[in-house]
Structure formats: C-alpha cells, structure tokens
Amino acid sequence: MKLDFATDHAGGGAADLVQTHAVRGEADRLVDVLLCGPSHLETVPCCSVTRESMRNGFVVAQDEAQRQHAALRQVLERHGVRCHAMPATPELPDLCFTRDAGVMTPWGFVALKPAMAHRSVEVDHLVRTLSAIGVRPVRRITEGTIEGGDVCVARPGLLVLGLSGERTSTAGAEAFAASFVQQGWDVLYCSFDPHFLHLDTMFCMLDANTALACTDVLDDGFLAALAARDITLIPVSYKEARRLGCNVVSLDGRTILMNAAAPQAAERVRAAGFLVEELDVSQFAACGGGLHCLTLPLRRLPARG
Numbered sequence: 268m269k270l271d272f273a274t275d276h277a278g279g280g281a282a283d284l285v286q287t288h289a290v291r292g293e294a295d296r297l298v299d300v301l302l303c304g305p306s307h308l309e310t311v312p313c314c315s316v317t318r319e320s321m322r323n324g325f326v327v328a329q330d331e332a333q334r335q336h337a338a339l340r341q342v343l344e345r346h347g348v349r350c351h352a353m354p355a356t357p358e359l360p361d362l363c364f365t366r367d368a369g370v371m372t373p374w375g376f377v378a379l380k381p382a383m384a385h386r387s388v389e390v391d392h393l394v395r396t397l398s399a400i401g402v403r404p405v406r407r408i409t410e411g412t413i414e415g416g417d418v419c420v421a422r423p424g425l426l427v428l429g430l431s432g433e434r435t436s437t438a439g440a441e442a443f444a445a446s447f448v449q450q451g452w453d454v455l456y457c458s459f460d461p462h463f464l465h466l467d468t469m470f471c472m473l474d475a476n477t478a479l480a481c482t483d484v485l486d487d488g489f490l491a492a493l494a495a496r497d498i499t500l501i502p503v504s505y506k507e508a509r510r511l512g513c514n515v516v517s518l519d520g521r522t523i524l525m526n527a528a529a530p531q532a533a534e535r536v537r538a539a540g541f542l543v544e545e546l547d548v549s550q551f552a553a554c555g556g557g558l559h560c561l562t563l564p565l566r567r568l569p570a571r572g
C-alpha cells in the first residue's frame with residue numbers, strides 16, 4: 268500500500284495548513300476542535316442505547332440539546348480551544364457526533380468509512396467542511412469499515428483500535444493502522460460485542476499513562492496489554508459507561524470534560540488528581556453519544572513544546 272503522508276506534507280500552500288493540523292496523542296493540549304450543532308439531531312435506532320431511549324419514549328428536546336451543546340462550546344472556549352462549526356443538515360441526524368466520520372492523525376486528516384448508511388454519507392460533508400478551513404484529507408479509507416469512535420491515537424507511538432466487527436471491521440481497522448505500523452507505532456486491537464457500539468464508550472485516555480475504562484466489560488487480554496504498556500486504568504461501572512460516562516475529553520492531560528450523569532467516575536478522576544468539568548449531555552447520551560463523540564480534535568499540541 269502506498270502511503271504518501273510525507274509527500275503530501277512537503278511543499279507549500281495548502282499542504283502547510285494541513286501540516287499544522289495534527290493529533291499525536293489524545294491527551295495533548297487541545298487547540299482546535301470541530302463541532303456540529305444538534306439542529307437536526309434525531310434518534311436513529313442504530314445502537315443499543317438509542318433503542319433503549321426510544322423504548323422509553325425519549326424524543327430529542329431541541330431547545331435543551333441546543334443549550335447543552337452551547338454549554339459544551341463555552342467550556343471549550345473558556346479553556347482556550349478554538350471551535351470550528353460544521354453546518355448541520357436535515358438528512359444527517361447523527362452529524363453532531365463529529366468524532367465518527369474522520370480522524371486527525373499525526374500526519375494529517377484521514378477520512379473514514381462508517382458502516383452505518385446514514386453515517387457513511389457524513390464523510391463527504393465532513394471533507395467539504397474541513398476543506399473550507401484548509402484541512403484536506405491525506406487519505407481516505409476504502410477497505411472494510413471504520414468509525415472514529417473506534418480510533419484512539421492514545422499517545423505518540425501507541426494506537427488503540429476498537430473492533431466490534433459491526434461498526435469497525437478487521438479490514439477497516441488494519442487499513443487505518445497501516446500508516447501507523449509503517450511509522451513504527453505499536454497498535455493494540457480491542458475486540459468487543461457490537462452492543463457496546465464504539466471503543467470510546469468504554470475506553471478514553473486522560474493523560475499519556477492513564478485511561479478511564481469500563482474494566483468489567485473490556486477483554487482481559489486488552490487490559491493486560493494496557494498494563495504491559497504502563498497504562499493505569501480508572502474503572503467506570505457498566506451503568507455509568509452506558510450513560511456515556513466513560514466517553515470523556517481530555518483537554519490537556521489534566522482537565523477532563525465529563526458527563527454529569529456519571530458522578531462516581533467523576534469522583535474517581537478527581538481523586539486521581541485531574542480537574543473535572545462536568546457537563547449535562549443527556550440529550551446526546553440518549554442518542555448514543557457523549558462528549559468524546561461530540562468532538563473531533565483537529566489540532567493538539569504536546570503539553571511541553
């Protein structure tokens with residue numbers, strides 16, 4: 268497979284702009300992020316959490332969803348994060364979960380290949396939106412399927428990929444991983460049942476050596492592989508993870524945005540010395556996504572550097 272990250276980045280013009288956008292680790296300092304407002308958010312019965320909400324009669328309360336999303340944006344901006352907006356559109360009801368259609372890597376933006384039909388059509392919309400701010404894909408995945416919620420660029424040298432077989436397939440994950448392998452990165456695969464949707468509902472990095480994890484659910488081999496890499500886990504219960512309580516955003520390896528509906532997880536993260544900002548994201552959680560899903564980091568800078 269030919270990977271031309273290096274050549275794509277050589278030279279001037281747009282390539283220089285692309286080069287300034289990169290994510291080398293989930294806990295580096297977040298500088299630029301892509302958000303999309305929930306004007307067209309709707310329940311789509313494509314994941315277990317949303318199906319449960321629908322059984323319970325949940326319908327999106329537009330005003331409340333807008334308020335919660337505006338509060339997220341305010342917190343990000345208060346922490347100095349530049350928020351870019353993707354226009355919402357009626358035919359894309361899950362678009363506010365900007366995490367899933369693409370991923371920023373150390374070598375530039377990679378357009379993904381979502382499994383769900385209504386999500387796969389988000390990719391072109393995302394690519395157009397990013398082009399307008401000078402970010403063009405260095406690669407587009409064409410093999411298998413892969414969604415951004417299953418991608419964790421954990422820290423420089425370590426990539427973690429979720430494999431449910433439903434949203435992300437082995438072919439998609441391996442195609443995405445190829446460029447990292449080529450650059451000498453260690454790649455860990457985490458297999459789980461499609462019930463759990465994406466890796467980021469059960470595993471999110473807090474700093475380079477600490478992650479929040481639904482340890483009761485995660486595969487023992489995966490937990491052992493994390494331990495072997497000196498990653499300490501702060502456990503989250505299944506019930507809080509199902510409320511998207513494990514689905515968090517590390518702003519800088521120190522300040523963590525967390526779902527207010529998971530107070531035990533927040534308490535443990537605080538006890539471990541992190542600063543926690545709790546946010547109400549109940550409208551989104553009912554649709555299967557939390558804070559991590561609502562944010563697509565475009566640029567993170569190493570804490571010291």
Ligand SMILES: NC(=[NH2+])NCCC[C@H](N)C(=O)O
Nearest residue numbers: 314364416465554555556560
């Ligand atoms: N990164 C995530 N966990 N995203 C959650 C997406 C939720 C959305 N309803 C879906 O099923 O596609």
